Amino acid sequence: MKTATPAHATTSDRLTTVLSYGAILLLGYLVFRIFEPFLVPLAWSAILAIFFYSLYQRVLVRMDPNRAAIICTLGVTVLLIVPALVVLFFTAREALDATARLQAALLIHGQGPDQGFVIDLESWLRRQLPNSMRGMDLAAPVQQAIEKTGTVIAASIGGILKNFANFFVDLFLLIFALFFMFRDGQSAVRAIRHLFPFDEDIQEEMISESKELIFASVAVALVIAGIQGLLGGLAFEITGISTPIFWGVVIAFFSLVPVVGSALIWVPGA
Numbered sequence: 001m002k003t004a005t006p007a008h009a010t011t012s013d014r015l016t017t018v019l020s021y022g023a024i025l026l027l028g029y030l031v032f033r034i035f036e037p038f039l040v041p042l043a044w045s046a047i048l049a050i051f052f053y054s055l056y057q058r059v060l061v062r063m064d065p066n067r068a069a070i071i072c073t074l075g076v077t078v079l080l081i082v083p084a085l086v087v088l089f090f091t092a093r094e095a096l097d098a099t100a101r102l103q104a105a106l107l108i109h110g111q112g113p114d115q116g117f118v119i120d121l122e123s124w125l126r127r128q129l130p131n132s133m134r135g136m137d138l139a140a141p142v143q144q145a146i147e148k149t150g151t152v153i154a155a156s157i158g159g160i161l162k163n164f165a166n167f168f169v170d171l172f173l174l175i176f177a178l179f180f181m182f183r184d185g186q187s188a189v190r191a192i193r194h195l196f197p198f199d200e201d202i203q204e205e206m207i208s209e210s211k212e213l214i215f216a217s218v219a220v221a222l223v224i225a226g227i228q229g230l231l232g233g234l235a236f237e238i239t240g241i242s243t244p245i246f247w248g249v250v251i252a253f254f255s256l257v258p259v260v261g262s263a264l265i266w267v268p269g270a
Helices: 006-060 065-107 116-128 139-162 164-183 185-193 200-238 244-254 263-269
Strands: none
Touching: 006 065, 006 164, 006 185, 006 200, 065 164, 065 244, 164 185, 185 200, 200 244, 200 263, 244 263
């Protein structure tokens, strides 16, 4: 009976190890690709569960985990998600109105008593040019540029409205996963702790700091965005600018953008 040489055995073991790790990495990548479309709603359900988990613990004292999770999920849906859907509904309706108004304003070129934005922009450009260049024909290029801008804006808003079906699918997954985040949250945290190669005290500190980081980075940013959007929408309503709900939501969204922030919307409005 022949036995394998040490060199041959070592090479075989290394090859087996490499193939095993390669299979694990490939399997992990395939699992990631399966769950990739659902990562965003799952992440938001986890964030909401972290925010309202103390409420779930209070309800859990009086009833079993399933009922407590159902009540907390319904509470978050009614108090937070439903008002957000109402705002999004009015935002979508006003977005269509804003798109129509913008296209109408951009396409007017000296027709009727309202001379339109094109004439105003053309006059402003002529005033910025030297006297020798003010006789140039600026109407055609300005008109073409503005029409292209209006088309791009309309296409972008139309694409957002078409994605509403995907939005509601993600919303259903968020609410569905939120129930399990409440009910099985402690089990998930215990499973995550086993992945950390640290002592129990360090694991507890890392989880606590991660929770505080989520509160600081997500909750505070969303609250500030909501306040800026509310104030911006009220200012637009008071000053008579059309579709104030739509612009308020846009201001809230752009307030999350670094450097420029919501000024990118309210400065032109002002």
